[in-house]
Amino acid sequence: MPETTTIEATDEQLAEVKYNADGLVTAIAQDVENGDVLMLAWMNAESLKMTFDEGRMVYWSRSRQELWRKGDTSGDRQFVREAYYDCDADALLFKVEQEGAGACHTGARSCFFRSFG
Structure with a gap:
């Protein structure tokens, strides 16, 4: 397991x-090694604090209305290496560091594997 x-x-x-208005902020996960954008999800204040405290990505599931630690069921865990917020702080x-097959619930490495056109 990565540190x-x-x-x-x-x-x-x-x-x-x-x-x-729902108490959520968008969170982008990017591969620290190659810069690939892996996924976009949502966080609330609690999941943000847990992510910072644990060093593992914890998100808020809008569909299930619950916290979810990335990889607890799939094994495809995400370990925080750096954290930033944008100029508007939104x-x-x-x-x-992505562990396992990938970040996407489909099994793909990235959620952004489909292109227009």
Whole structure:
């Protein structure tokens, strides 16, 4: 198992994050080694704190209305290496080490495997 990296966000940084009306913020997972965008999901304040504290990606499932730690059922875990927030503080970017077959629930390495045209 890869080592975990915890993130030491300040209270001021956490207070800057802008959540939508449902209390959620978009979170992008990007492969730390090759820069591939792996997936986009949602986080609430609790899942963001858990992600920072545990060093593993924890998301909020809008369909199931529950927290989910990436890979607990599939084995395709994501380990945090770096964390950023955008200039408007309404989107998060995590550079992760992807373990297992891939990030997508379809089994694909990335959720972004379909192209237009």
